[in-house]
Amino acid sequence: MFYNAGMTTSESTFPADLAIIGGGAAGVLVALNALRSATSAVQIVLFEPASTLAQGIAYATPWPEHLLNVPAGKMSGLPELPGDFVDYLLQADALPGVPRDVVADTFVARRHYADYLQQRLAEAQAHSAAALHVVHEPVMALQPGASLQQLRLADGTQWQARQVVLACGNSMRPLPAPGADALPPGRVVDAWDYDGVRMLAGDGDLAIIGSGLSMADSVVALATAGHRGRIHVLSRHALLPLPHAHAGSAEFDPQPLLDMPLRARMRALRGHVRDAAAQCLPWQSVMDRIRPLGQALWQSLDGADQRRFLRHVVRYWDVHRHRIAETVHAQVAALEQSGQLQRHRARLDALLVLDGTLQLHAHGPQGGMQPVNVGAVINATGVETRALAMRNPLLQQLLADGHARPGPHGLGLDSDAAGRVRDAQGQPQPGLQLVGSLRIGTLWESLAIPELRVQAQQAAAGALPTVQA
Ligand SMILES: Cc1cc2nc3c(=O)[nH]c(=O)nc-3n(C[C@H](O)[C@H](O)[C@H](O)COP(=O)(O)OP(=O)(O)OC[C@H]3O[C@@H](n4cnc5c(N)ncnc54)[C@H](O)[C@@H]3O)c2cc1C
Incomplete structure (x- = not known):
């Protein structure tokens, strides 16, 4: 990976053509697409505080028990090469002796995914007309301008870029209990601290707050x-x-669902599940059938039905989806x-340290x-989805200065159909694009690789004509 360690403040004020903020999977996919499609010597800068690219939160785990939630065959980073991740796994001999079709159906260890993206990025760099510089510092503030965006990093250096793509990804929700921040170190461990969770293993009792995918990660670790x-699992x-379930997708036309209000839609879905069951197909086959329509299903609900969904349906939706x-x-x-695992349906009220023990108070x-x-x-x-609760200094600055506003229902940041960030007045900013989970309020489905790879390609395509012209 090219990183110009000798780059100084004065050199860094030379404008980059494209700045990508965040080097998790989404940011790396934007860089990969920009490198692959560049036809001139455009300068791309990728800002990522972590020392390793493409890991972000999901793919930073080195542990083999942490599996992808999607079969390898659906995890290509490049929309035009649907078998690309499987090709990589076969070339890397990640599953020795396993035939291609079985690899494509396998939920492989997540660490392979970061290795895959790193390799593809290195290959693209080697053959591109463009240059990629990686700066391992977080961006703390961004000032959009008519032709140049000004960026300030944590080390105080200032950068300029013609186009910026925000790929800041996921922020973790803090523990929903007063005083949790003040507990002694080691008493509270984030599920995404994969090594920290493993180090808790022993004879003592533990509690996990939350019962979703990160809970499953922690339990298997x-x-x-x-x-x-x-x-104790408490949520x-x-x-x-x-x-x-290995079933494929059910055979029905999902389009009529888009014209139905929420209640009718849920009724129709239950009907499709019954029809599937009559053909010996599991309910998962119905969810797989509507998976490609995830964004359309959200966008076709009116505001009141979106609120109803968030209040009454989302928990059930999430575990099925x-x-x-x-x-x-x-x-x-x-x-x-x-x-050994005990599930509690309860809301956490307080966490107290008493006689060296952590005591959880909750009510059900x-x-x-x-x-x-x-x-x-x-x-x-x-994942924290409420923009105003995210603890990312850059996002807080963008919101405070009116360069961004929360998305619909306060979820993520608001952006237009092309992914351009809307300022406080709702105006899309041509030099500032958004990729990934921060688009949740407008798109809902904007978290997983099938969506990110398309957004990354669009963001790179949107940025490059401007800077290559
Ligand atoms: C535990 C877990 C498992 C998952 N498993 C799957 C799966 O199997 N399949 C799937 O398709 N999806 C999965 N996902 C969804 C996942 O969110 C996406 O696949 C993808 O990893 C998101 O990448 P990202 O780059 O958008 O976000 P992140 O992984 O959160 O990366 C964002 C990056 O931006 C950097 N950053 C943030 N702020 C700044 C700043 N101000 N300046 C510079 N850098 C900054 C961070 O350091 C981070 O590296 C999973 C998610 C989680 C949390």
Whole structure:
């Protein structure tokens, strides 16, 4: 990876053609597309504080038990090469002796995905007319301008760029309990601190707050590391992620769903599930059929129905839509059956340290729960989607200065159909594009690789004609 370590402040004021903020999967996919399609010596700068590119949150885990939630055959980073990730896995001999069609159906370890994107980025760099510079610093502030955007990094250096793509990705939700921030170190570990979670494994009891995909990650990590203590899983709905099924998609026309209000739509979906069951197909086949329409399904609901969805349906939607590999599901289910994992439907009220033990106070539908004593708590509350609650200084600055506004329902940042960030007045800014989960309010489905690869391609295509002209 080319990184000009000798670059100084004065050199950095030379404008870049394209600045990409965030070097997780989304930012790297933007860089990859820009390098592949550049026809002149455009200068691309990628800002990422982490020392390794393409990992972000999802693909930073080195542990083999953390699997992709999507089969390898659907994880290509390039829309025009749908088998590209499978090609990579075969070339890298990641699953020795396994035939191609089986590899395509396999939920492989997530670490392979970062390796894949890094390799493709290096290959694109080697053959591109453009140059990529990687700067391992976070961008703290951005001032959009008519032709140049000004960027300020954490080390105080200033950069200029003609086009900027924001790919800042996911922020973790803080623990929803007063005082959680003030607990002694080691008592609260983020589920995305993959090594930290494993280090908690032992004989003591632990609690996981949140019961979604990050909970599943933590449970399999603890089990693999030999945890023997009890695992209390606490969440408001206590719904566990459901498993994928090898079934393909059900045969029905999903288009009429788009014209229905929410209630009728949910009724129709249940009808499709019954029809599928009559043909011995699992409910997952219905979800797979409507998966490509994820954004259209959200955008075709009116504002009131979107609010109803967020209030009443989203928890159930999430566990049906964001599924886990069957093996992971089976592992979590077995721990619950054995009694080692205990699920509590409850809202966390407080976390107290008493006599060296962490005590959880919570209340459920029947009122206050018996306090639970544990050695440590894992925060698996997942992705923060509310713009105003995100703890990213750059996003806070953009919102405070009116260069961005929260998306519909306060979710993510507002952007137009081309992904241009809307300022506080709602005006799309031609030099500032958004890629990834921050588009959730407008698109809803804007988190996983099938959406990110398309957005990344569009963002690079949108930025390059301007700077290559
Ligand atoms: C645990 C987990 C598992 C997942 N598994 C799958 C899966 O199997 N398949 C799938 O398709 N999707 C999966 N996803 C969805 C996942 O969000 C996307 O696939 C993808 O990883 C998102 O990448 P991103 O770059 O948008 O975000 P992130 O991974 O969050 O990366 C954002 C990057 O931006 C950087 N950044 C943030 N702010 C700044 C700043 N101010 N300046 C510079 N850099 C900054 C961060 O350091 C980070 O590296 C998973 C998500 C999670 C959380």
